[in-house]
Amino acid sequence: MSAIDFLLIILQMLLVVGLSPLIVGVIRRVKAHQQCRYGASVFQPYSDLAKLFRKEPVISTTASWIFPATPYILFSSTLAASLLVPTIIAPMPLNFAGNIIALVYLLALGTFFLMLAGLDAGSAFGGMGSSREAIVASLTEPALILSLFALALTAGSANISAIVYKTAILQGIVLDPPPHLMALVALFIISLAETGRVPVDNPATHLELTMIHEAMILEYSGRYLALVEWAAGMKLMIFLTLLANIFAPWGIATTLSPSALGLGLVVFVGKVVGLAVVVGVFECMFAKLRLFRVTELLGAAFILSLLALVFFYILRV
Amino acid sequence: MPNLPINIGSYLVNLCSALLLLTCFAIVAQRRLMACVDLFALQSVFLAVTATLVAYLTGIHHIYLAAVLTIAIKAMILPRILKKIVRQLNVQREVSMYVNIPTGLLICGALVILAFFITEPIVHLGFLLTQDSLAIALAIVLIGFFIMVSRLKAVTQVIGFLVIENGLFLAATAAAYGMPLIVELGIFFDVLVAGLIVGIYTHQIQEAFGSVDTSRMKALKE
């Protein structure tokens, strides 16, 4: 691995770690605007994180070592997953380390520990959150794999970088609209479910009847909470990046020239912020679904992925 | 041949047919009757766009007329009639169904695959322009049937019937580049009349049984 590869990895890490709170801030701002509130600055999440890091954490006397270890594992597994997703340049240098399956299972590693941590403190809220997360995760994963596979087919590769690289050169979605379109809708629904947004979960609530993700992390405080929140932001960013770069790969750098990289950076930030605005608007348009209605939404995502697959093959025969 | 490149045109037709199919799935997944009606209207708009595209690409002009009629009758008049019925009957939601929604969606997915396998041998005989559309049309017809079978309320059953009609129209445009004008006009007239008759019929059911739940009609057996 050359020095440039290392630099690119560092750059990618800085980008994901640095930009993810902004995305959360943008969504909150958009929602506030939609609800006719003034809302906090888009940079508020940075201040929140900084404050949380300085606060004294409280750990339950009931909890084992799993509880304090989980935020670090969650942070690292999410960040590792983000290194597999191309942001401003494709292919990524760490492309060889894992494909779409590795991405899904790296994210699952974080979820696994988070679910354990929810059970660890012994409170009923945490257990409830873990239990609900278990069913949502079980239903999203098949749809996610199937939709990613439908996309992998159109590019003839299961490596994310290769998918983005090829669609960037071949003009992606324009070339093959029906399968791409269906996979796009499916992946959008899955992204909302995986990152705990409305209509599957509400990130802005602490009402026990509705919360999933917030219930699991209810016992966290101080720097542990900061890491968990940051990881949640990064996970959101991973999914927005996937949506942006797989379906609209235009502008992404395919060579190492500084101008291409600069353009890639600008375009990437624009795309992700734009998607964040879409998510914010979307959250204001829909009410949160009852837990057992989420099945229908995710069932629809699964069917859409399946249709994407069918359309791909039928078009090619 | 018009100046639009043939493959882009073909993509657009495919895209529109795919959107038609997606609205079918949306209807299957939708509980609220008003939204079902709206989705049907949307589907008809997509159908009209497909027809317009086919007309433009092939230069057969009477398909334009069919597109205009589709917009007028299926996207505007029929939805209004149906909405009026829904409002009068005061049934907003379909609470119980024979098949729950996720299972229904899976069955419809299987129906689409079935439709593709059935049409696979004859697809090559059709025109290049609308390769997918025949399979999609068949799938829409099958899903329309499924909607009629799995739902209890008369209004959704009517929507199922209209979805079947949309599927058949797509098949006609896709495989045969439209039917003779007189046949099309006849069909549109039929659909309109059917819509009116069904409106009256639903009222009769409502008055006779106090509900539009067609499963109550089992009582007629005795």
Added chain:
Amino acid sequence: MTILLFLALLLAYACGMVLPLCFPGRPHIQNVIAHGSAAVAGGLGIVLGLVGLFASEPLVWFLPSSIPLLTFSLRLDSLSAFFVLTISLVGLAVSVFASGYVREFYGRIPVSLLGFLYNGFILSMLLVVTADNAFFFLIVWELMSLLSYFLVVSEHEKPDVRFAGLFYLIMTHVGTAFILMTFLMFYQETGSFAFESFRNADQSLPEGLRTLVFWTALIGFGTKAGIVPLHVWLPYAHPAAPSHVSALMSGVMIKTAIYGLLRMYFDFLGGPFPWWWGFVVLLVGTVSAVLGVMYALMEHDLKSLLAFHSVENIGIILMGIGTGMVFYAYDLPHLAALGIIAGLYHTLNHAVFKALLFMGAGSLLYATHTRNMEEYGGLLRRMPWTGLFFLIGAISISALPPTNGFVSEWLVFQGLFLSLELPSLFLKLMLPIAGALLALTGALALACFVKAFGISFLALPRSSHARKALEVPVPMRVGMGFLAGLCLVLGLGPAVVVPLLDRVSEPFVGISIAGRVFEMGGWTLAPVSGEFSSLSTPVLAIVLAGLTGLGWGLAYVLGGKGKTRFYKTWGCGLNVTARMEYTATGFVQPIKRVFSTIYQPTVKLETEFLEESHYFAKRRHFEFSIEPIFLKYLYHPILEFFSTLADRSRVIQGGNLSLYLAYIFGTLVFLLMVMG
């Protein structure tokens, strides 16, 4: 040289069987000798397996016997060697574990007898995978079944254990009957029971017979493997056995069936077979995987839960092998090799982590004397080592990176994704759907092990058993630690494992792919090409470790060292007690509800109200059960049919001696007439 090794192996097991009997009334010495020899034999078996894998020619030993058709011939080719290696690896760890675990039985069960059966059981498994004569194979297969039956009923004073044993015995004999049928069909064609002649007969078998052999072998071996719907005995028998025996049964005994299937399909029936064979195997695998994990989720007996997970994992193994068979049928040998390697890799991995988890369950049983998860809780603090090892096993079986379960499941996924190379549209659509179902299986397995680990080891103890639990003795920890380490090693080292497995698949598919699946000097696993997809678990592990450090550093830089306060969990103003915690039943309730079509749950809630008011309940009784669909709709009708048949035929039982003699006489006359 190898024959000496083999004889030493035999000797070690023989010592383990016989020597303890010479020390009556000294259970500790019996224990040390029995399990010590088994451990030594396990070590020798590992060497033998490796030698067999690297040998250029299959090693053959031959001992004629005076019984016609039977020869005691053994053959160690790469497939046998792989299974010898797997059995011995697990055998070694389990023997070390057992030397601690068996202390539990001192004074209750004769340890010498247990040791005799235990050593004999492992030896019979080794002979099953090396036998080279159908007659001999059936003898050792039967021996394996019987010895494991005796081990299952070790605690025969409990009625449910006796029932489990009987159920197992019947089911395994149904399986044996089908295997016998398979071999008889071969015998009819070749006139010999030697596997060598079966191997040469593959092309001469008529097409119809080949199809019949396919089905009988699938049913016969499938019963032992526990594929759905033949899995019903597994969740009874595996929990009933002592835990170290469960570890062997679930970890390796059911794998002998995988050996049998591979031997049958690729070695004996090799050559072109129709694609639907592979599709059937894939379908059976997918159904087993999904249903296995779904039923596992509803189990709250930790050992039954693990037994259902064996059904799931056998399913995943068969998905790999089935994909390989499909590719083989379409003459894509390098992809066929990939499928088989995925299946074999998962076989090895499942043996390792399932044995580990069963030993963990055994440790919990040892410490708390209950198998009910609802009575565990908070054990990670009291049993830190057991907890850590169980956690590693749970991560592996949930297929999370960078452990071994992830690597093999990843390989199975690649096989399914490569369906785009197939010419058939049907398979092109079906294989990705199987992939989605595999993802569902993985996600449900993850949920199941969050439940298993979280409810057992985290939060507050839920019973006095759990409150008083102590860490288990050192030998038990060593046994688990060895396999936990192996989980990580096998996860990080596909570069070492895949070439070994390639030696197994090479004779079957005809080409070696070891040189083609690696890039970057062995650091990256890339089936087909790096362009298509690649995986590097070592790099992922390094990245994960580095980033954990980064997270820690970030917290340090941004937050300073800072103090941490410890305080009790907030319980809405009450002190949190174990009764407020989420239970295992509660944890899976949403899953039960979403998949109610499969579970058909029945819930009973009886409430006794106070006399004064109907708003306050005095006590509530909650009960829920799920419908055992297969028992109810498949097995009970069959049982009923046979018992009616038996009732009908009772009329011939006259109770008169002359009548019975008349029957014999009649039969004799009839036979003479037919033969004449």
